[in-house]
Amino acid sequence: MLQLHYHPTDASLMPHIFLEELGVPFELVLVDRSRNAQQSPEYLRLNPNGKIPVLVDGDLVLYETPAILLHLADTHPDKQLMPALGTPLRAHAYKWMVWLSNTLHPNMTNYFYAERYVPAENVADFVARTEARIGPLLDQLEAQLQSSGGPWLLGETYTPADCMALVLCSWTRNLQRPASSLPALGAYIDRMRQRPAVQRASATERLPETFFKKAG
Ligand SMILES: N[C@@H](CCC(=O)N[C@@H](CS)C(=O)NCC(=O)O)C(=O)O
Known part of the structure; x- marks a missing residue:
């Protein structure tokens, strides 16, 4: 199953929302920033930059958010969430x-x-x-x-x-x-x-109402 290494509110929210848009099964793996887990030897083996997110797709370990998003769009062409090639x-x-x-x-x-x-x-x-x-x-x-x-x-x-x-x-x-x-x-x-995809990802990450837009 696809695995997204994430931390709530971080750049990982971008592929998290996109995975919800795709509607495919995936697993979230928390990178505990309160313990600086992004700098742990295990995590640095996934992403030597110590940055979140990382996507694991079988043997493929991928970092850099746009690369993750494009890979997800490429591997789910039936969802048509990228315009046609060459356009x-x-x-x-x-x-x-x-x-x-x-x-x-x-x-x-x-x-x-x-x-x-x-x-x-x-x-x-x-x-x-x-x-x-x-x-x-x-x-x-x-x-x-x-x-x-x-x-x-x-x-x-x-x-x-x-x-x-x-x-x-x-x-x-x-x-x-x-x-x-x-x-x-x-x-x-x-x-x-x-x-709905944004709402599902927001609920999972327990984002406050004011996350996207400050109240008032
Ligand atoms: N170029 C990376 C940047 C990712 C990034 O900046 N992640 C931040 C969270 S939003 C991070 O992991 N920060 C942890 C740190 O700097 O220690 C990408 O697009 O995925």
């Missing part, structure tokens, strides 16, 4: 998945773990500068939703990029200008939250 829509799905992973996600990591990157006296300034960089990135997502016309990031076609966008948007909820405060993104987050 412009599929190319855009690749682009957004890589952008979310490569551009927005690292900025969120800098925001949450500033103390890893700069001395203590510079943390507040680094966080403020990072937050200022995240704003225009959220504007790009907002513009994409407006131009695609929704309901999903690429328009009518739901793709794994949606799982990534939702989780990354949720991580902005305590920013001064969170994703949910932008009109198209706010409505998109609400639509995504209503998907």
Whole structure:
């Protein structure tokens, strides 16, 4: 059976939601961050980067969230959760998945773990500068939703990029200008939250109501 090494609220929520979308059997294996299990010798054998998630599919051990999502879509073609090979829509799905992973996600990591990157006296300034960089990135997502016309990031076609966008948007909820405060993104987050797959993954990870969107 497919195994997803996860920790609640982390990047593993992206493939967790996608596995629920696929509706296939899978097993969740908790990586206990409170015990720094992501740095244990056993876990580092799965992912030498010490990052969550990891997907185990038979003999295949896979890390890097977009690779996991694309592998899952490739191995379940009947679910049609990626546009057809070679089409412009599929190319855009690749682009957004890589952008979310490569551009927005690292900025969120800098925001949450500033103390890893700069001395203590510079943390507040680094966080403020990072937050200022995240704003225009959220504007790009907002513009994409407006131009695609929704309901999903690429328009009518739901793709794994949606799982990534939702989780990354949720991580902005305590920013001064969170994703949910932008009109198209706010409505998109609400639509995504209503998907049964998102609700099932949220229930399993015991996410609070305010995880995707701050109350009030
Ligand atoms: N590039 C990786 C990044 C994954 C990542 O940043 N995971 C975080 C949780 S959101 C993590 O494992 N952090 C543990 C740590 O840094 O010690 C991916 O896309 O899967």
